[in-house]
Amino acid sequence: MTIFDAFLLLGGLAFFLYGMNVLSSGLEKLSGGKLERTLRKMTDNPFKSLVLGAGITIAIQSSSAMTVMLVGLVNSGIMQLSQTVGVIMGSNIGTTLTAWILSLAGIESNNVFIKMLKPESFSPLVAFIGIALVMMAKKQKKKDIGEIMVGFAVLMYGMVLMGDAMEPLQSSPEFISILTAFNNPIIGVLVGAVFTGVIQSSAASVGILQTLSMGGNITYGMAIPIIMGQNIGTCVTAVISSIGVNKNAKRVSVVHIAFNIIGTVLCLILFFSLNAIFNFAFVDLAINPMQIALCHSIFNIFVTIVLLPASKLLVKIAEKIIPDKASEEETFTLIDERLLNTPSFAISECINTTTEMAKIAKDSIKNALSLLEKHDEKVIERILADEDKLDFYEDKLGSYLVKLSSKELSDSDSRKISRLLHTIGDLERLGDHAVNLVKTAKEINEKQIEFSAEASRQLSIATNAIFEIVDITIEAFCKNDIKLAESIEPLEQVVDGLMYAIRSGHINRLQSGECTIELGFVLSDIINNYERISDHCSNIGVTIIEVAQNSYDTHEYLNAVKTTDNGDFKEKYNEYALKYSLK
Secondary structure, three states: OOHHHHHHHHHHHHHHHHHHHHHHHHHHHHHOOHHHHHHOOOOOOHHHHHHHHHHHHHHHOOHHHHHHHHHHHHHOOOOOHHHHHHHHHHHHHHOHHHHHHHHHHHOOOOOHHHHOOOHHHHHHHHHHHHHHHHHHOOOHHHHHHHHHHHHHHHHHHHHHHHHHHHHHHHHOHHHHHHHHHHHOHHHHHHHHHHHHHHHOOHHHHHHHHHHHHOOOOOEHHHHHHHHHHHHHHOHHHHHHHOOOOOHHHHHHHHHHHHHHHHHHHHHHHHHHHHHHHHOOHHHHOEOOHHHHHHHHHHHHHHHHHHHHHHHHHHHHHHHHHOOOOOOOOOOOOOOOHHHHHOHHHHHHHHHHHHHHHHHHHHHHHHHHHHHOOOOOHHHHHHHHHHHHHHHHHHHHHHHHHHHHHOOOOOHHHHHHHHHHHHHHHHHHHHHHHHHHHHHHHHHHHHOOOOOOHHHHHHHHHHHHHHHHHHHHHHHHHHHOOHHHHOOHHHHHHHHHHHHHHHHHHHHHHHHOOOOOHHHHHHHHHHHHHHHHHHHHHHHHHHHHHHHHOOOOOHHHHHHHHHHOOOHHHHHHHHHHHHHOOOO
């Protein structure tokens, strides 16, 4: 091999790996939150887990990325260890699709239509269309499709370059003598494992083996152990990703390794034992790219069929290797950093976590409002605990979303992040106002304060309005319901009117001697917090609407709905004004 051939080989490998990375990244962006929603349908049914694992891996073209996701999800407490076993097995089957696509490069025929099936024949056209979409398409979805097409073309070009670089070696006695060492199955497994571990992609490793096989010097006996070893080598990514996680997340990588090692040992013993008995004629025959894809699929499907019934055993093995320790304290991770590698998946988890935060804020406000009617120390403790949670959520989510926003995102994902960043601060502030109401409720209880009948009646109406606006706001956010969000601002305007009327009523009662200044301070605290709660609800509602419309000028939106002849706004406002009338 000349120095030029060596450079050509390295360049081909670089193009191949880069193309694989671009292809995988594009597919992941295109699939968006569908991955997360699909994975959340996971049940304890191993067959369903198997299908979902295979499907998601086909969608993102990376079993390694799938395993890293699982480590992150288990570390965050979103999934249980037992749920990951079927997914891991399915991902091993899903990743075999890449080998079938790459096997098209080995098609040999003089028929013009069959020749067009060869990637090197159609990949230039795919590259041209992909570049055109990336440069000229206005919609991000089309740009993502273009990115996938370019990645595929670059990958195929890398494969052609490697094939050209390997051509002079096919007749080299030194190269052939090196290949004879692969006849030893143990060496074949080790070579496959080490090489795949270095490049951290079994799909890419199989593709390189397919390129090497085009010269006709790779036999079935050489290729089969290498294919088995490649499945072990791909576990390196999972091992690296499990550094610094809790014990259950570490067990995910152990399950992955145990599955592949047990499967490899089992198949090696079975295949070579049968070969010793029946002396398979095909073992010494040359293998081509399509036959490598077939062997890869048969191996993974067979191992899955054999070990799927033993899913619980794999979990026990993992628990034995990573045992529970009495002195060990598990650290809580809100959303695992590893999910940043798949941004759309991480965004979906951020949405789920913010939804939990929203529900905590809603419960906190409702509990605080109940304290104004009946004092309860346990409820107070719950509100204070919820406030600590809300502070923690805002801090961690905010930092995580900032990191996430620096990733390469689709327009849709960028809007989702914007919605969350605008919302988490308002949700945290709702918790603060709940704590403020706790202080007021304590003062009412300690000083045995009683409002006049009229003040109590008016306050009860205002409390009901606050109950409703919080309910609507949290439901609109959790469901991302724009129609529901549009009903928040009319109610907020009614609440503002209520607060003004209650203040005016208090001043009148104060002048007539029906109320005292001390009662006025307490009432003022309640009214101020009610106003601020409705303001934060308004902020959340406007954010939902503005982000959906890809516009972020809150003041412009509020001015528009209040000053223009907005029939829907007026209708909703009149409905709420009648419902919460003080007369």
